[in-house]
Amino acid sequence: MAYYRRVGNVPPKRHTQHRTDDGGLYYEELMGEEGFSSDSSLLYHREIPSAIVDSQVWEPPDTTTTPNHPLKPRHLKLHDLFDARGAADTDVVTGRRLVLGNGDVRISYVVAGKDSPLYRNALGDEVVYVESGAATVETVFGALEAGAGDYVIIPTSTTHRWLPHGGEPLRAYAIEANSHIAPPKRYLSRYGQLLEHAPYCERDLHGPDEPLLAEGTDVEVYVKHHAGGRIVGTRMVYPTHPFDVVGWDGCLYPYRFSIHDFEPITGRVHQPPPVHQVFEGHNFVVCNFVPRKVDYHPLAIPVPYYHSNVDSDEVMFYCGGDYSARKGSGIDQGSISVHPGGYSHGPQPGAYERSIGVQSVDELAVMVDTFRPLELGEGGLACEDPGYAWTWSGRGPGQ
Template identity: 45%
Template structure:
């Protein structure tokens, strides 16, 4: 996140002696992105962050695409067979070289720690609540939260209420949209959200020292490492690299006299895709405006929309937790009757998350298993 944060105790200068009350040196660790040319944070440990005492087996995994007819899809993710903690419950639905999109029905707290060494993550908390615990500190999770976790963060989630989570894994850093930032990284005055809306970790400090397993996700599997000391032994940190939360309900929508295109709803960007937030808002106010969107041939993008709640103005037969998948190469748009139904409407109560990718997505068998095969014909007038 492009603003500075400081927690706990740190020395006046980096890379200088920093000791505890008994004159033991703390262990400084630099966590940096893109070598030494991007965001970074310095953290200070009680114990060496390198103290691995056991290396487990690599648990391999392989994302497998299924052959499919090129068509529109309606994926009923509420019916996905998913159970476990925030990692074991993940069911991949779509993927390409830039992004993996999964659904997780989380009922259990995590017993071990987790670090994604292969991707940045955005966890959209649809329902439920819990506590996100990390080496940077803790944050409460509630419905509507986008939890942004840069790769390399060590974390676990304790569940308070069963959670439904839309998981996005990115091969590149998750960022706020460039057009909403000035050259210093500050969100601009016309941005639909500001730094005031960003929640950052509450510092906890070192936990009780004990050996701890950390599961690290790599390109081809998950490797378990046994650490001699608990990694949550940080006495202080400062920098620009840390996990954070932005709640979708804090997104202030941009509206217009006529229908505004989806980019005004953009919330995050990464290489190869964007994430947008559709939130309750007034409709267009031109006296001849058509609130429902026009038909669209998005010739360079695949479009995923995850429906959270409310009545989406252009769709019918869509439930909460549904995903509409409109691939490039086909036009999509409002279904019959939805344009006329929107005329004269003053506002919408829809809440949805859109992911547009700039490379074609692959579908998994898990997605096809909950696909509505009649959806491609839902534009036929009856």
């Protein structure tokens, strides 16, 4: 995201000598996208950032998937995946359970109470939505504080860790891309500024404010990457702590964005889902559904019309409020609905009629639309409600 920030101690001119108080040199690192041709930042380290003393295999959480075949809509009950009492022994990185995925994006869920190891995703950017709880996210750029309703956007290969706090488990919904994730292009000027019609602006994006300096020797970093055509992990050991950056500047860094700062776009008649979009990656988008006034045409039907996503799978994570279009389906907070391409979907029976005359909705949901079919991860298979597909008709196979 092309929004310049400068934090800590940097030299007046890039790629020039930056000396310590005792006359030594800081080590400049360029972290950039698309081979020096897109957004980047320059970080100034106390020690050589490339130095490692060991590299061993790490087995990341299970990434195997099962096709959605035979094709049908799914209801996944994420709160059934974790016993909250066991959260004290689970962390946000190694405890993730894959719910859905394809070659472009993976969606996982975790309930965690333990500090994560240092972690770096070399496959793509991550967007982690905090459903509840709170955490400090320490990164090589500095620290971020995240709480309920916050997205934490972490660029590819950013070394970081999650430190839950506050007395309750951290419930986190992780969207991992095989690409970069950014605001929708239609909301950006040709130079990258968020435009007046965008539903949020740069004031709503909160990056690190100061460097985070840590000491340590033989420090482990868990790295997720590709090898042999599959997702694998490596545990690298650094002689000194990676959090040794005294300053940085540029347009690439982690940041926090609250779903509550998203300003909904409404209209006289029902608006299509792209008005809810907040981020996009390669072959997928992320959308917010937030409390808002609804359609005000005198003959409006405020709930969504029935629709066929002929080019995409639609995944809705229900994380707060009262989602009126799904009443009677069994969906509640912590649920995911999966409505695949090739299937026409829409409100539950009775919702169409009940919505007439409604002036506002109180709902909170995160939607991911993908442009290639999603498959079910082991977590998705473990928490499926088998009766959801038949809730529109009222009867299932053989009835």
